[in-house]
Amino acid sequence: MAEEQETKSIDQGTIELIEKAAKDGVNTAFDRAEAMKPCPIGSVGSCCKHCGMGPCRVPLPKGKEETPEEKQKRRGVCGATAETIAARNFIRMIAGGAAAHSDHGRGVAELFLEVARGGAPGYGIKDEQKLLQVALDLGVEIGERTNNEIATDIGQIVLGEYGKQEGELITLRKAPLKRQELWRKLGVAPRGIDREIVEIMHRTHIGVDQDYKSLLKQGVRAALADGWGGSLMATELQDILFGTPAPILGQANLGVLEKDEVNIIIHGHEPLLSEMIVAAAQEPEMIELAKSKGAKGINLSGMCCTANEILMRHGVPIAGNFLQQELAIVTGAVEAMVVDVQCIMQSVQTVAECYHTKIITTSPKARIPGATHIEFDEHDALKSAREIVKTAIENFPNRKGNVHIPDNKTDQIAGFSHETINYLLGGMFRASYRPLNDNIINGRIRGVAGVVGCNNARTKHNEAHITMVKELIKNDVLVITTGCNAIACAEAGLLVPEAAKKFAGKGLAEVCETVGIPPVLHMGSCVDNSRILIAATAMVKDGGLGDDISDLPVAGAAPEWMSEKAISIGQYFVASGVYTVFGVTWPTTGSKEVTDYLFKDMEEMLGGMWAFEPDPIRAAHLMIAHIDKKRKALGIDKARERVLYDMDMRRELDAV
């Protein structure tokens, strides 16, 4: 039994709980993935169900080359080719991902405006500096105006960006100048966030856009609206409301749950309510109430990206990533799991019914049958938060004897926002990316890789994440991380400065030791991938590594991706000039033309391209090869002798 479970995760605590779930008769995602194989036609993008004449299946013939005649016939009832169908499916994934991130951003913007107008007690502007920064970005007058006056203008402008119909998103101006020009030239600069998503839905309706290149171009435009629009704005406004992350110590893994305390797990993506739950759980009345029920206190922890948000700002421990959500309940020690939106398995409720855990849904957009619904009201957020904490406390006496909390937790340092990296590298008086660029130029750091993304039950939990990240840092590639990859890295002990000595190559370890940073920098949740875009832009703007993100020795990866958001993220990285490798599966292999366009032609068009490689070591080597290619193009691939020129040598140089 134990050996069988070891194929499912690299994490000992996770394996223990998979075994416990089996003993308790609980069905988890690990079981379901084994029992149900993915549809071989849908998984390669060859199934179209966009109208009532279908679903139409147009798979590639198995085990033989397709003749031109056969290819001609490989169409849906409406005549749509395999290329059109694969491209339609792909960009609908982008639409889903961009919508999720951007609607998150819209929710933040609505709350932000309420805060500015004084309609959301309990919230305030925590980071005036970020407020001023965003005001400068959006062209909002500062002068002697109050923070709330400035914030009101910011909130209105940001909300306007969602429904904008023409022109282009204001925040595109943050990108390198050359990149902005390229987007304009190609006609992919997004006009408004909602518009680009809606246009994907229109174009992919039966009988509209039937040129796969044209469809994929619209996918680029919508993805850019996500990365440089909705996601970026979500991050910026959250920083203003809750503070820009700075280095903070926290812990990770299922061992953060406490046997004698009321355990509340906050799971999902938006920090709006979770910030208030953090405050409510610290109130003396709540702690007293917990003690009156026999608990020693209240223990908050996070799951998925909400975990990253509250870790980055408060040091609240992380209980786990996507594939650990059911297992946290299987411990039998969780009084309440509070969920909002995205990546929440419906089965958490079914698992909870086997124990005493209460699943509390809080968003009007995301309900689960059987769960307790306590709707988050931003006008009285603390009241909602107190009700949730109280519900959890009152559930403590219902805890059954069947409790097992794995003895595994690790330390981690999180909070590496762009602003903090800039400060750490140069100090208050000369904050700068110069030391990073210099160490890339001198070769101590070979390049930078953004490794992000989900867990996927079709592959061993956390294995590809950790194998890839270790291979990259071993080869002197500095890794920046977000989302479930960040949690996997924390669980593997890669987010502490000591990891540099243990796992990183000599050059990277030297730099990490000098600056006092881990070799893997935790930059936040999945909407915070926008922080990576800004960090890459800062590297360009500092100078010495080219004029555009596509010139930088950088690469991106999502080795265990599964969500539509990951596809949108990958596409906006590619559109920003980054070589991006995905693992597990690839959703367009049903069409060679579409796949080639994404994997080859996009590099000519955008300077960045997609790649697919399920083996994490081989994927890391693809990334390193790309980094080396960029180093060569920049002329920094070989160590050069440094020559101090005297005046005669300079005159000689001028004469040439």
Next chain:
Amino acid sequence: MEYKIEKKKAPGRDEVEVLGATFEKGKPEGEDAGKWRQKLDSREERLKYLQSGERYFYSQEWFGSEKRKNPA
């Protein structure tokens, strides 16, 4: 941040005023450890920091590689 000005003797001149030590004594503790942005007190200081620290985006004079003569 409160800056300390120290008076020191300079070669060929009498006393000159120089900026004194800017580090803070002790070790940061608690939730505020590492929260470097709190060191900036006033709006003026914050705006000044944006123009120097975030000069890539907010200074008129900073162009980095973006405006060099021979693009990479």
